[in-house]
Amino acid sequence: MATFKDFRNNVKPNWCPGCGDFSVQAAIQRAAANIGLEPEQLAVISGIGCSGRISGYINAYGFHGIHGRALPIAQGVKLANRELTVIASGGDGDGFAIGMGHTVHAIRRNLDITYIVMDNQIYGLTKGQTSPRSAEGFKTKSTPEGSIETTLSPLEIALSAGATFVAQSFSSDLKQLTALIEAGLKHKGFSLINVFSPCVTFNKVNTYDWFKENIVNLDHIEGYDPTNRIAAMTKIMETNGLLTGLIYQDTSRKSYEDLAVGFKEEALAKQDLTLSRDDFDKLVAEFR
Ligand SMILES: Cc1ncc(C[n+]2csc(CCOP(=O)(O)OP(=O)(O)O)c2C)c(N)n1
Ligand code: SF4
Numbered sequence: 001m002a003t004f005k006d007f008r009n010n011v012k013p014n015w016c017p018g019c020g021d022f023s024v025q026a027a028i029q030r031a032a033a034n035i036g037l038e039p040e041q042l043a044v045i046s047g048i049g050c051s052g053r054i055s056g057y058i059n060a061y062g063f064h065g066i067h068g069r070a071l072p073i074a075q076g077v078k079l080a081n082r083e084l085t086v087i088a089s090g091g092d093g094d095g096f097a098i099g100m101g102h103t104v105h106a107i108r109r110n111l112d113i114t115y116i117v118m119d120n121q122i123y124g125l126t127k128g129q130t131s132p133r134s135a136e137g138f139k140t141k142s143t144p145e146g147s148i149e150t151t152l153s154p155l156e157i158a159l160s161a162g163a164t165f166v167a168q169s170f171s172s173d174l175k176q177l178t179a180l181i182e183a184g185l186k187h188k189g190f191s192l193i194n195v196f197s198p199c200v201t202f203n204k205v206n207t208y209d210w211f212k213e214n215i216v217n218l219d220h221i222e223g224y225d226p227t228n229r230i231a232a233m234t235k236i237m238e239t240n241g242l243l244t245g246l247i248y249q250d251t252s253r254k255s256y257e258d259l260a261v262g263f264k265e266e267a268l269a270k271q272d273l274t275l276s277r278d279d280f281d282k283l284v285a286e287f288r
Pocket of ligand 1: 051092131
């Protein structure tokens with residue numbers, strides 16, 4: 001049986017020392033091993049950004065896509081081979097700016113994939129511009145007088161889009177992060193896991209200490225019920241989105257693959273898709 005070390009490869013991450021993304025990499029490797037996966041059963045698909053490099057740093061199938069397009073590729077992979085466990089990943093710019101259209105529709109489509117966003121509230125790779133997750137007043141090279149736009153709440157958007165699994169964690173809490181990724185991988189449907197993953201080089205406001213001071217951990221709130229969608233929305237609003245833990249899960253809804261008419265149990269990638277001459281002629285006849 002594979003251990004987390006089997007999900008390591010020999011590529012050395014070129015993230016800055018202290019970048020939160022190291023913990024996300026470690027948590028994915030641990031979670032995959034903990035649920036009994038072998039490297040050849042996992043595919044990690046990423047977008048572009050410092051965070052997007054993660055697919056190259058995990059020993060599994062990987063695809064480093066284009067900016068904001070991790071989800072369309074990940075959904076294609078899952079549809080082609082439902083036997084694979086599929087993780088999509090990237091930054092808050094990747095998923096909540098250029099890729100937001102895909103994010104909302106992937107959520108409501110509910111394919112069985114896990115989407116892990118490394119949310120550092122800034123564009124890291126391009127050297128520090130505001131992202132939709134930056135706070136109002138946040139000063140960067142692109143907003144020297146401070147951001148005048150309101151901050152996007154991906155958790156509220158996810159809930160309103162019909163998400164069946166919404167969680168949030170923090171790079172400093174490897175135990176919780178690993179447990180939530182495990183739960184997301186086991187969830188039969190789309191799982192959104194947003195991770196506060198500090199950019200130590202360009203974001204000098206939302207630091208590890210800042211998150212530690214401001215986060216409310218649901219694991220410490222007695223009686224919180226993650227199956228109650230209204231309570232989940234209320235808690236997100238009460239904490240201004242600064243909460244960690246399993247926020248919402250609905251296990252009653254079937255995944256896209258299980259509902260799609262004619263979508264077989266056997267992986268599409270393994271089916272014989274050759275069209276017989278007879279079937280071809282019948283198909284053409286329909287258009288005459
Ligand atoms: C179509 C396109 N537009 C813009 C870019 C430039 N670009 C590369 S990464 C990035 C944003 C990076 O921020 P984020 O997604 O939050 O990831 P991080 O680097 O912070 O991990 C941008 C705008 C690009 N590569 N492709
Ligand atoms: S620039 Fe920021 S996000 Fe990118 S590797 Fe460095 S610390 Fe991480």
